[in-house]
Amino acid sequence: MKSSYTVMNREDSLNQSVAYKSTTKNPKFDLSSDNQYYLEIGRYKTLSREESIELFRRYKNGEHNLKEELFNYNAKLVSRIAVIYKHKNPDIEYLELIQEGNIGMLRAIEDYNPELGYSFSTYADWWIRSEIIRFIFKKRSGIFKLPNSVINYNNRYMEIEEEFLTTKNRLPSVEEVANILNEPIENVKRHNNIYRNQIAVSLDTSKHDEAQTLHGCLGANDSTFNNLNEVLLEELDYEIWKIFNKVLNPRQKIVLNYAFGIEDGRMYHYKEIAKVLNRSTERISQLKNEAIDALRNCKYKDKIFTLLNEKIELMGNVKK
Incomplete structure (x- = not known):
């Protein structure tokens, strides 16, 4: 049966998500303490791949009341990713990371297409990490400043990734990004050395082991920021040269x-x-x-x- 996913008014649905987000960031889950939050999300079982796809098909075909149910069943994914970033950023509150991860979860629920063959957990991983990374950058903005050339490139790269995730349920290859940006592949690889390996995390969503996909994170110690600045200087030198x-x-x-x-x-x-x-x-x-x-x-x-x-x-x- 052909899905009616493409018929959905995505803008209306995302607008509903914004309204829903205010209750989902503080939903029926009690975020007043870590322990209470764990108890709340523990009430929901992990769906099998088949159960998840069926539930998403119903949601995409008009049963919009299932959004909260989809969110609750996948809340453990947000928790698992937030724990990784909390470990690397001990000065940031765990529940703050949960709240930002919830935003990514909602976006993933809106854009996921169950007919393209990828599991929702693989798809949502990128969105959750993306929102948490943005939040960490905002918190760290007083510590170091990214050059505008790097910021502009990162924003454009993320736009391309979002487009691929929305239309193809996968991330673009370096060659595809280079073609879209009309840049030599080597230039894109140089930028990725900053954007991927030094600043963010590996977005290889084909692996499910969170520890394996974590390539690097924003730590709070001086040596981490010095290393990051040195990499950014190398990139600036190349552009100036x-x-x-x-x-x-x-x-x-x-x-x-x-x-x-x-x-x-x-x-x-x-x-x-x-x-x-x-x-x-x-x-x-x-x-x-x-x-x-x-x-x-x-x-x-x-x-x-x-x-x-x-x-x-x-x-x-x-x-x-």
Whole structure:
């Protein structure tokens, strides 16, 4: 029997979710304490794959009163994922993570298509983790600032992932993302080194072992944030280097590489650059001014000065 899932008014349904969310974030589940919450979700059994698919088919075909039932049966999934992030972020309240995970659960319930062959738990995993990660970033926003270029890329990448999850019930491959973004595959892989391995978690939802899928998380210690900043600096250096290569002549480029820490991660003063290159400080100053003028008059001027300012700010956050 063909599902009427595509006939549903998704916007209306999501609007209902927003209203429902206010009761689902504090539903019949008592979130006043961890123990009480565990007792509440323990009342619901884990559905078999067949039972889950049948319940979702009924929901997608118009039995919208089943939403709360679907949520309750899958609440343990939110709890299990929240525990992982609580372990890595001991300063964040467990029930705060539960609340954010519930938002992801509701989104997954709305977008899941039982006819595409994937289990709901596999599908919901991404949405739950995504909301929890966003929440952790918000909590950590005062500790470090992601460069705009990275933020913009992450947002676009997540939009592509959401589109694939909604239409295909799977995440896109690197090749598919590169094709959509019209970017070389190597560039996408470089971004993923930050977005996936250093910032978020592995989103390999083909594995059900939560410990195995956890590739890394946002810890609260200084070494974690220093490592993250260093990776972000590497990404900024790459973006800056590409523009320097297009705009500057070799002499201008090597002076700015030293001045902005592209050469070896340390910003050199005029005298230091002059000594390394065996030139006078006056000549180094002249080359630097010529290079800055060239950047001010190139088509990448807005982007390059934004990148350079972000690099200077980020270097101040790295503790030696």
